[in-house]
Every structure is written in structure tokens, then in C-alpha cells.
Amino acid sequence: ALAQTSASTEEIAAPVPDAAAPVTSSYGASTANTELNVISLPALKEPFKEAVPEAGYVFVTGAKGDEWTLRENRRAMEDFRIVTHRLTGVSADQLDLSVEILGQRMPFPFFVAPMGAHQMTHEEGEVATARGAGMAGALYCSSGASNRTLEEIAQATTGPKWFQLYFNQDEAVTKSLLRRAKDAGYSAIVLTADALGPGTPDRFRAMGMPFRSDMSFGNHDPAKGGSGDFFAQKVDLTPDDIRMIKDETGLPVIVKGILRAEDVDPIISGGADAIQVSNHGGRQIDGVPGAISVLPLVVRAVDGRVPVIMDSGIRRGIDVIRALAMGADCVAVGRPVMYGLGVGGAPGVKSVLEALAAELRSDMLLTGARSVAELDPSYISVTGPSAEMQEG
Numbered sequence: 575a576l577a578q579t580s581a582s583t584e585e586i587a588a589p590v591p592d593a594a595a596p597v598t599s600s601y602g603a604s605t606a607n608t609e610l611n612v613i614s615l616p617a618l619k620e621p622f623k624e625a626v627p628e629a630g631y632v633f634v635t636g637a638k639g640d641e642w643t644l645r646e647n648r649r650a651m652e653d654f655r656i657v658t659h660r661l662t663g664v665s666a667d668q669l670d671l672s673v674e675i676l677g678q679r680m681p682f683p684f685f686v687a688p689m690g691a692h693q694m695t696h697e698e699g700e701v702a703t704a705r706g707a708g709m710a711g712a713l714y715c716s717s718g719a720s721n722r723t724l725e726e727i728a729q730a731t732t733g734p735k736w737f738q739l740y741f742n743q744d745e746a747v748t749k750s751l752l753r754r755a756k757d758a759g760y761s762a763i764v765l766t767a768d769a770l771g772p773g774t775p776d777r778f779r780a781m782g783m784p785f786r787s788d789m790s791f792g793n794h795d796p797a798k799g800g801s802g803d804f805f806a807q808k809v810d811l812t813p814d815d816i817r818m819i820k821d822e823t824g825l826p827v828i829v830k831g832i833l834r835a836e837d838v839d840p841i842i843s844g845g846a847d848a849i850q851v852s853n854h855g856g857r858q859i860d861g862v863p864g865a866i867s868v869l870p871l872v873v874r875a876v877d878g879r880v881p882v883i884m885d886s887g888i889r890r891g892i893d894v895i896r897a898l899a900m901g902a903d904c905v906a907v908g909r910p911v912m913y914g915l916g917v918g919g920a921p922g923v924k925s926v927l928e929a930l931a932a933e934l935r936s937d938m939l940l941t942g943a944r945s946v947a948e949l950d951p952s953y954i955s956v957t958g959p960s961a962e963m964q965e966g
């Protein structure tokens with residue numbers, strides 16, 4: 575009795591380890607599988623904390639260094655004030671939220687950002703996330719750093735899908751990933767240009783970088799047709815690397831992680847079919863501007879030659895409106911999708927995406943625009959630090 579009073583409930587309730595059971599269950603990631611009543615995407619952060627291991631929560635929610643860029647992604651949204659149109663005669667049934675990017679029709683102008691290591695959050699990993707995206711009809715961008723294989727993920731979703739490449743130093747490994755992605759039916763390749771590896775929030779490092787010991791980078795698992803070392807990433811990328819991806823796959827290439835107008839010309843000359851403005855959710859280098867702040871500068875440099883995608887800080891329907899009005903063709907959503915995965919598994923992911931779509935729908939009606947195409951900079955008044963950045 576004495577021992578029991580001093581032990582935590584968790585210790586008492588911990589199951590006896592079963593030698594025959596897969597090691598995965600000992601990490602205690604979520605096994606949730608339920609639709610969610612999503613009040614808002616940010617409101618899911620607390621339930622997410624309760625649903626997943628501490629390590630998963632810190633890894634997903636954290637960012638680099640002082641996390642200034644993480645906060646700035648949200649603060650800078652406030653610099654973009656929405657200037658509503660009235661008496662435009664738009665009704666709910668006329669409202670068109672669909673977009674077409676690189677030949678891919680999407681039911682709404684956002685998709686699931688590539689994120690690695692979903693088994694830190696949910697036992698099923700990316701297979702559940704992709705299934706949930708498919709249930710909502712949303713495009714799923716599969717991370718090169720997934721725990722499950724790109725083939726398992728491709729089979730799990732009924733929706734459109736892109737593959738995000740972490741370019742390997744070993745060209746044979748990179749080419750093998752590209753061939754597999756093409757064979758599995760991915761319709762575009764996202765080349766991430768702004769990352770050195772997994773995010774390393776200070777708190778995650780202080781915990782000793784507790785990645786689950788049984789975690790694998792599925793795409794590199796030799797038992798599942800993979801090869802090479804995930805961590806052997808090529809960091810010295812140049813625009814020439816875009817051509818190789820195109821030659822190898824014949825698929826459109828999106829370059830992700832662009833924050834600077836001067837980078838646009840060489841990337842388009844190199845053959846990029848789209849540009850993704852992103853600061854990786856503040857997870858790679860701190861101190862860079864909010865993604866929304868630089869979006870207008872990049873859009874101006876692109877000048878309509880290729881589509882522009884934006885991510886980092888999208889949480890609300892009004893954020894989607896802000897980005898589209900400033901010239902993005904669509905946006906990607908990161909962490910909130912992971913909240914849905916942790917709290918509700920595949921149906922939770924569906925709930926998150928549908929909640930954002932519902933919010934966007936009513937926000938669009940109140941903005942006065944009839945379609946995504948109708949949104950333009952006249953709907954926005956740029957203020958504060960972001961306005962100063964547009965002058966330079």
C-alpha cells in the first residue's frame with residue numbers, strides 16, 4: 575500500500591512488457607482513431623499535449639533557437655489587415671474554394687505540408703495522416719523523412735499526393751527515391767532547400783534528443799526496398815540539381831524554403847515549376863522573417879511565371895485569405911495536422927482539414943470574394959514591420 579501511494583498512476587497502470595510485442599507500442603505514441611470537434615486549429619495544441627509522449631510534443635511544437643521566427647510567423651499575419659468588400663452578392667453556393675496547381679485539382683487552397691517522423695506522435699505514423707488527408711480530399715505531401723515508406727503512404731490516401739525529397743549525397747540513393755516516388759503515383763516532387771535535418775528545438779536537445787529508439791526512416795529501410803543513410807543529405811544544392819529531378823521523373827518540381835526575391839530567377843532558370851515560400855515553421859534557422867512578410871516580395875519576383883505556394887504560420891481561414899490575396903496560389907499547413915493526428919488519428923486529420931475549410935468558407939463569404947482567383951492585394955492593407963519590408 576505504501577508503494578502504491580508513492581507511485582504515479584502511470585507506473586501502476588503500466589503494462590508488463592511483452593517480449594513478443596512490437597517495440598513500437600512501448601513508446602506510447604497515440605493510437606487515437608476518432609473524429610474531432612475542432613473549435614479551432616490552435617485550440618488542438620493542448621489536447622495534443624495530453625495525447626502524445628512529451629518527446630513528440632516538444633519535437634513537433636518547438637522550433638530553432640529562441641523561437642523568434644516561430645512567433646513571428648504568427649505576429650506578422652497581423653500586419654496583413656483584411657479589407658472586406660460589401661454587397662458583392664456572393665452566396666455560399668456560388669463560392670468556389672477549389673484551385674488547380676501543376677495540373678492538380680484541389681478542393682480547397684491548402685494541403686498537408688511535408689513533415690517527417692509522424693510515429694513520434696501516432697503509432698500508425700504517416701499512413702494515418704495520409705488516410706485522413708484523403709478522407710478530406712486534401713493533397714498530402716509525403717516527407718522524405720517519413721517513418722513509413724512512401725509506398726505505404728501512397729496506398730493510404732485516396733487524394734492527390736506529392737513527394738518531398740531530401741536530396742541525398744549519394745546520387746544513386748536520390749535517383750532510387752525519385753523512381754519509387756514516380757512509380758507510387760506521386761504527381762510532383764518538392765525539393766526542400768532550407769533544412770539540415772530534423773528540427774532541434776532547445777528543449778528537445780535538453781531532453782537528449784529522444785527520438786524513439788525503434789524509429790526508422792522508412793524510405794531508407796533496406797528491408798523495404800530502401801537504401802542509403804537518411805542523414806547523408808546533400809547540403810550544397812544548386813539550381814542544376816533541379817534538372818536532374820526533372821530528367822529522372824518527368825514530374826514538376828517545387829522548390830521549398832525560399833524567402834528572398836533574388837533567389838527566384840536562378841531557380842526558375844534551373845527549371846523549377848513552382849516556388850514554395852517557407853521558413854520551415856521556424857525549425858531550421860531562427861531570425862528569418864515571417865513567411866507572410868516576404869511572400870509579396872517573392873511573388874513580385876516570380877511575376878506570374880510559376881505558381882507560388884506558401885507555408886509557415888497558417889492556422890486560420892483568414893491566414894489562407896491573407897496569403898492568397900498577396901499572391902500565393904495555395905498554402906500548406908504543418909503542425910495543426912499533426913495535432914489532429916495525435917488527438918484523433920486519421921479521422922482527426924480529416925476533422926482538422928475540414929474545420930479549416932469550414933472556417934475559410936465563412937471567412938471568404940465575409941471577405942466578399944467569390945473565388946480564390948478573385949482575391950488580390952486590394953483585399954489587404956499591409957501595416958507594421960511587413961509594410962516596411964515591402965519598401966526595400
Ligand SMILES: Cc1cc2nc3c(=O)[nH]c(=O)nc-3n(C[C@H](O)[C@H](O)[C@H](O)COP(=O)(O)O)c2cc1C
Nearest residue numbers: 634687688689690717719766854855886887908909
Ligand atoms: C514535426 C515537423 C516535421 C517536419 N518535417 C519536414 C520535412 O520532413 N520536410 C520538409 O520539407 N519540411 C518539414 N517540416 C516543415 C513543414 O513542411 C512546414 O514548412 C512547416 O511545418 C510550416 O509551418 P507551420 O507548422 O507553422 O504550419 C516539418 C515541420 C514539422 C512541424
Ligand SMILES: O=C(O)C(=O)c1ccccc1
Nearest residue numbers: 690691719771772773857
Ligand atoms: O524537423 C524538421 O523540421 C524536419 O524537416 C525533419 C527532418 C527529418 C526528420 C523529421 C523532421
